[in-house]
Amino acid sequence: MFDASLTELAAALAAKRISSVELTRLFLDRIARLDGSLNAFITVDPERSLAQARAADRRLGAGEGGPLTGIPVAHKDLFLTEGWPSTCGSRMLANFVAPYDAHVIERFNAAGAVILGKTNMDEFAMGSSNESSWFGAARNPWNPECVPGGSSGGSATAVAARMAPAATGTDTGGSIRQPAALTGICGLKPTYGVVSRHGMVAFASSLDQGGPLARSAEELAALMNVMAGFDARDSTSLERPAEDYARELARPVAGLRIGVPREYFAEGLAPEVAAAVQAAIDALQKLGATTSDVDLPNTGLSVPAYYVIAPAEASSNLSRYDGVRYGFRAPEYDDLMDMYCRSRAAGFGAEVKRRILVGTYVLSHGYYDAYYLKAQKIRRLIANDFAEAFKRCDVIVGPTTPGVAFRLGEKTADPVQMYLDDIYTVAVNLAGLPALSIPCGFGRGGDAGPASDLSRGGLLPIGLQLIGDYFAEARLLGVAHQYQRGTDWHRRAPPIGH
Numbered sequence: 397m398f399d400a401s402l403t404e405l406a407a408a409l410a411a412k413r414i415s416s417v418e419l420t421r422l423f424l425d426r427i428a429r430l431d432g433s434l435n436a437f438i439t440v441d442p443e444r445s446l447a448q449a450r451a452a453d454r455r456l457g458a459g460e461g462g463p464l465t466g467i468p469v470a471h472k473d474l475f476l477t478e479g480w481p482s483t484c485g486s487r488m489l490a491n492f493v494a495p496y497d498a499h500v501i502e503r504f505n506a507a508g509a510v511i512l513g514k515t516n517m518d519e520f521a522m523g524s525s526n527e528s529s530w531f532g533a534a535r536n537p538w539n540p541e542c543v544p545g546g547s548s549g550g551s552a553t554a555v556a557a558r559m560a561p562a563a564t565g566t567d568t569g570g571s572i573r574q575p576a577a578l579t580g581i582c583g584l585k586p587t588y589g590v591v592s593r594h595g596m597v598a599f600a601s602s603l604d605q606g607g608p609l610a611r612s613a614e615e616l617a618a619l620m621n622v623m624a625g626f627d628a629r630d631s632t633s634l635e636r637p638a639e640d641y642a643r644e645l646a647r648p649v650a651g652l653r654i655g656v657p658r659e660y661f662a663e664g665l666a667p668e669v670a671a672a673v674q675a676a677i678d679a680l681q682k683l684g685a686t687t688s689d690v691d692l693p694n695t696g697l698s699v700p701a702y703y704v705i706a707p708a709e710a711s712s713n714l715s716r717y718d719g720v721r722y723g724f725r726a727p728e729y730d731d732l733m734d735m736y737c738r739s740r741a742a743g744f745g746a747e748v749k750r751r752i753l754v755g756t757y758v759l760s761h762g763y764y765d766a767y768y769l770k771a772q773k774i775r776r777l778i779a780n781d782f783a784e785a786f787k788r789c790d791v792i793v794g795p796t797t798p799g800v801a802f803r804l805g806e807k808t809a810d811p812v813q814m815y816l817d818d819i820y821t822v823a824v825n826l827a828g829l830p831a832l833s834i835p836c837g838f839g840r841g842g843d844a845g846p847a848s849d850l851s852r853g854g855l856l857p858i859g860l861q862l863i864g865d866y867f868a869e870a871r872l873l874g875v876a877h878q879y880q881r882g883t884d885w886h887r888r889a890p891p892i893g894h
């Protein structure tokens with residue numbers, strides 16, 4: 397059951413081979429068994445989940461089920477979920493119970509999906525390792541000494557460890573794709589504006605985008621069919637006709653023009669990752685795709701530009717946490733100003749404070765032109781690079797991350813080292829493009845060569861990134877699905893919980 401796909405689960409539910417209550421219990425039991433060591437969940441509330449499962453069973457019994465009715469899905473803890481704690485991985489919101497549902501949660505509820513729990517994440521989604529969570533780091537099920545990536549690390553761990561069939565995440569600079577890559581699962585960051593941000597705790601509003609994590613491209617498509625859609629409460633939500641994200645799954649790869657950016661295979665990429673990504677490109681060529689080199693000349697500026705723009709927006713968004721209206725308030729203080737200061741000093745962790753300081757600095761009088769405005773100009777250049785590239789190719793293929801999962805603590809002392817890990821993901825957010833990550837091999841870390849034999853042990857997953865032009869989600873999912881029809885990387889399960 398834990399390896400069953402969403403389609404298989406839906407079939408089992410429809411045929412009454414299992415009820416939603418039974419299915420939900422199975423996953424809750426597995427969480428109880430494994431999550432003590434993996435820490436993927438911040439909140440599980442079996443009573444609430446089972447109440448939803450009972451309602452789903454009634455719907456299924458009346459023959460009113462859809463593709464996700466009765467299926468448990470885990471949600472990143474920055475999606476507001478009515479009646480559930482919605483902590484965003486922060487002490488600031490540790491006791492915050494959401495008074496309403498995010499648009500994404502509304503959509504899953506309407507589809508009859510069961511909320512399985514709220515997943516661990518970097519504090520306010522700031523991080524690439526899940527180590528900045530107030531609730532402690534989530535751990536990589538392939539090796540619990542390693543990080544699962546971030547910031548949607550709990551969602552990725554939950555899906556990779558088969559504690560949840562699917563999960564939601566958000567991606568501001570890679571936080572769906574990077575943890576998907578490091579835990580050996582699939583994740584899609586949609587075109588900016590396709591998934592509503594209403595009820596998603598804001599980090600950097602011009603970059604934040606929700607999306608799905610699952611074990612196959614086919615399942616990502618099914619999840620997107622529920623998550624995506626216009627929402628008037630998000631002013632950047634795009635009003636477009638509804639689309640079926642599964643419509644290109646069967647489309648052959650033959651004739652696909654793949655662009656391979658030189659800049660993505662330069663210094664800093666682990667040889668084992670380069671080899672696995674190259675092997676995946678070869679496999680796509682065997683399916684009839686053609687490849688050509690493309691240039692993304694401003695790639696090297698994407699991390700510096702992102703780490704000006706994202707903190708600038710974060711510093712503004714996080715000004716709402718003042719200890720007055722909701723969230724953490726310091727227990728003792730002298731006057732109002734002291735209450736603000738003490739509440740924010742104790743409520744936010746080190747990485748969040750670093751971002752607020754950087755963001756406030758780059759927006760301040762005298763530095764705005766030198767940093768913020770310059771970063772916005774670079775953002776335009778980066779978007780232009782992609783526009784040029786997409787004149788000559790349909791998808792851009794490269795690595796998701798420079799290496800496999802690193803050890804807990806390895807990069808916490810050096811934030812710049814941590815930020816550089818985002819080199820292949822942040823440009824996509826700056827340009828607002830869709831991209832996904834799917835597993836394409838395994839590596840050992842360090843400078844080891846390619847490894848494909850799981851029995852050698854100590855192996856960690858490698859992610860392949862596919863980047864598309866605006867609204868090319870269905871095409872990306874189709875290419876990924878065709879690749880997955882001929883490969884089994886996405887079926888490999890981490891060596892735990894058997």
Ligand code: GLN
Binds near residue numbers: 547567569818
């Ligand atoms: N690692 C990036 C950061 O720390 C991206 C995070 C994200 O996508 N939420 O900002």
